[in-house]
Amino acid sequence: MGSEVTFGRFIAIRRRHLQLTQAELADKMGVSKSAIAKWETGGGLPDRNNLRKLSEAMNVSVDDLHQVIEHEDTNKRNLQVNITPEVIAMLESYGYKVISPDNQKEE
Numbered sequence: 001m002g003s004e005v006t007f008g009r010f011i012a013i014r015r016r017h018l019q020l021t022q023a024e025l026a027d028k029m030g031v032s033k034s035a036i037a038k039w040e041t042g043g044g045l046p047d048r049n050n051l052r053k054l055s056e057a058m059n060v061s062v063d064d065l066h067q068v069i070e071h072e073d074t075n076k077r078n079l080q081v082n083i084t085p086e087v088i089a090m091l092e093s094y095g096y097k098v099i100s101p102d103n104q105k106e107e
Contacts, residue, residue: 051065
């Protein structure tokens with residue numbers, strides 16, 4: 001599986017492979033269609049119980065789903081921002097405050 005496959009994309013691809021609509025998958029799992037849509041678009045992750053139901057409905061293991069989630073999370077953490085000092089100076093000249101991702105604080 002390539003690094004570009006997110007958890008949501010994995011669900012959508014697998015659902016289409018099984019020739020299911022979002023509504024049909026939702027019915028199999030006992031959740032709303034909007035829950036499936038939310039997961040497919042990266043709006044959230046299923047809870048443990050729904051992850052188990054999803055694995056059963058899609059005929060994949062819970063471990064497989066966890067691997068996709070972990071792979072996506074690792075890719076997000078490895079994202080490097082490379083902004084030159086010139087770009088920072090220009091942004092600050094327009095009144096923007098540039099904060100390094102490593103130095104972010106909860107406000």
